[in-house]
Amino acid sequence: MIAYYSINGKITPAGQATLRLNDLSILRGYGIFDYFLVKAGKPVFIEDYLERFTRSAALLYLEIPQLSGSLEEAIEELILVNGLYEASIRLVLTGGYADDGYTPLRPNLLIMAHPYPDINPLYYTDGITLMSYDFQREIPEVKSINYLTGIRLLGELRRQGAQELLYHDRGLLRESARSNVFILTADGVLATPADKVLLGVTRKKILELAAPLVKTEERDITFEELLTAKEVYLTSTTKGIMPVVKVDHHIVGNGRPGELAPVLQDKFVAFTQTYLEQKK
Amino acid sequence: MIAYYSINGKITPAGQATLRLNDLSILRGYGIFDYFLVKAGKPVFIEDYLERFTRSAALLYLEIPQLSGSLEEAIEELILVNGLYEASIRLVLTGGYADDGYTPLRPNLLIMAHPYPDINPLYYTDGITLMSYDFQREIPEVKSINYLTGIRLLGELRRQGAQELLYHDRGLLRESARSNVFILTADGVLATPADKVLLGVTRKKILELAAPLVKTEERDITFEELLTAKEVYLTSTTKGIMPVVKVDHHIVGNGRPGELAPVLQDKFVAFTQTYLEQKK
Structure with missing residues (x-):
């Protein structure tokens, strides 16, 4: 309370x-x-x-x-x-x-x-579906209170059976309404959009924690590249790392959460634990 | 009070x-x-x-x-x-x-x-200056409460000696932060952007009142066409019809409010008066 x-x-x-x-x-x-x-x-x-x-x-x-x-x-x-x-x-x-x-x-x-946020545990074990939407957030580097488009589309999301949005600016991936997006490319690079997105704290930690395991890149990602990705995730303070198995009607990888996501999630949990112990 | x-x-x-x-x-x-x-x-x-x-x-x-x-x-x-x-x-x-x-x-x-809004009377007799800005309002047909960009630029407006913004979407005129925009073209057509703008009530009344006097058009207007216009105005509930004499460093017409604006303003005042009399 x-x-x-x-x-x-x-x-x-x-x-x-x-x-x-x-x-x-x-x-x-x-x-x-x-x-x-x-x-x-x-x-x-x-x-x-x-x-x-x-x-x-x-x-x-x-x-x-x-x-x-x-x-x-x-x-x-x-x-x-x-x-x-x-x-x-x-x-x-x-x-x-x-x-x-x-x-x-x-x-x-x-x-x-x-x-504390209460998230359906099935989202992590089964993965979620994104609905793509052509939209560029205004002043994206600022965490402003403006969520007009994200909230307006809540009903459409439900009708499409999707859990979250995926904003792209005429084919260039940006972010979700309240999360950053990552892909694990066909050749094993962990990539996330560099520009015109909110610089998430979880995004930053994941980039740091993943660097010893895989090549990481902050760069432009096209919608076409997303469709060939092995894995896709959303990251946010609330979600941590959440696997995406479908974008619109496109199946991601083999349609099941991939192998890297839980590894990164474990590292993130351990890193958070260490942080809290140092704060004592 | x-x-x-x-x-x-x-x-x-x-x-x-x-x-x-x-x-x-x-x-x-x-x-x-x-x-x-x-x-x-x-x-x-x-x-x-x-x-x-x-x-x-x-x-x-x-x-x-x-x-x-x-x-x-x-x-x-x-x-x-x-x-x-x-x-x-x-x-x-x-x-x-x-x-x-x-x-x-x-x-x-x-x-x-x-x-009741209190506006500097010099704005009508001397005209105002606009500062152009490449920006497309989100869900423009909705009068949402989102004024992030307009308010964020207030300091920059002052520094530039401008009174209001002029949004254009990569060269296509849209509107001001709280007003619609009209131009009187070199060949005497009163034109205002048709798409992706808020449909102002004053904009609508002006289009109706001007129709017997000049040819009116709702259509795309480029920034280049603005620079050759004889007259430019903002219209809004607060402003009525406000003449624009400068956009960035470009002088509009001869740099003084034009002849059509006060004619339209008089018609608008008379039309409002008639409306109020019918309401009694």
């Missing part, structure tokens, strides 16, 4: 945590966020997430409000007052209250705690 | 009108809105705006909450309790509260009253 959120550093009962209607997230969808897991009471890879959050804020010219301590301390305080052991944390920085309904002045900083 | 807003049909003191943090506008920028003027206590062209609001909602699969009366009656009630004579009204429909932080369930309907 999540009892408290934090608004501009002030611990607030979750039921009373609100924004006034002239906040620029509500009026203009203007804001950024980030999202990370809490394990054993500790925020996982917090340094990476705070670095990205700070970069997103700077790219939208939003100043993170000055708190009494650091942002990391405010997060730790929220973990403590909620008594969180396994959970997730969302940071949101909005354009703030705007009398003119358009010009950011003093951003509002929200820290929200959520339950 | 605006004392009240309406949330899901409930009149609420403006200072207490809030949304909880798990609203999908705050978490995911998922929502639509519309905005119109109130003159002589009456919402101007309300039928057009409500038609567009309903269309935007349908395109994002958002159901407008059932109120005790019609949406138009709820707007009239808000005008009455605030004692508005000249003002503006904003409707916002968000994805609503989402426990999973992603899936719309029961949208929240906000009706907010604002002061």
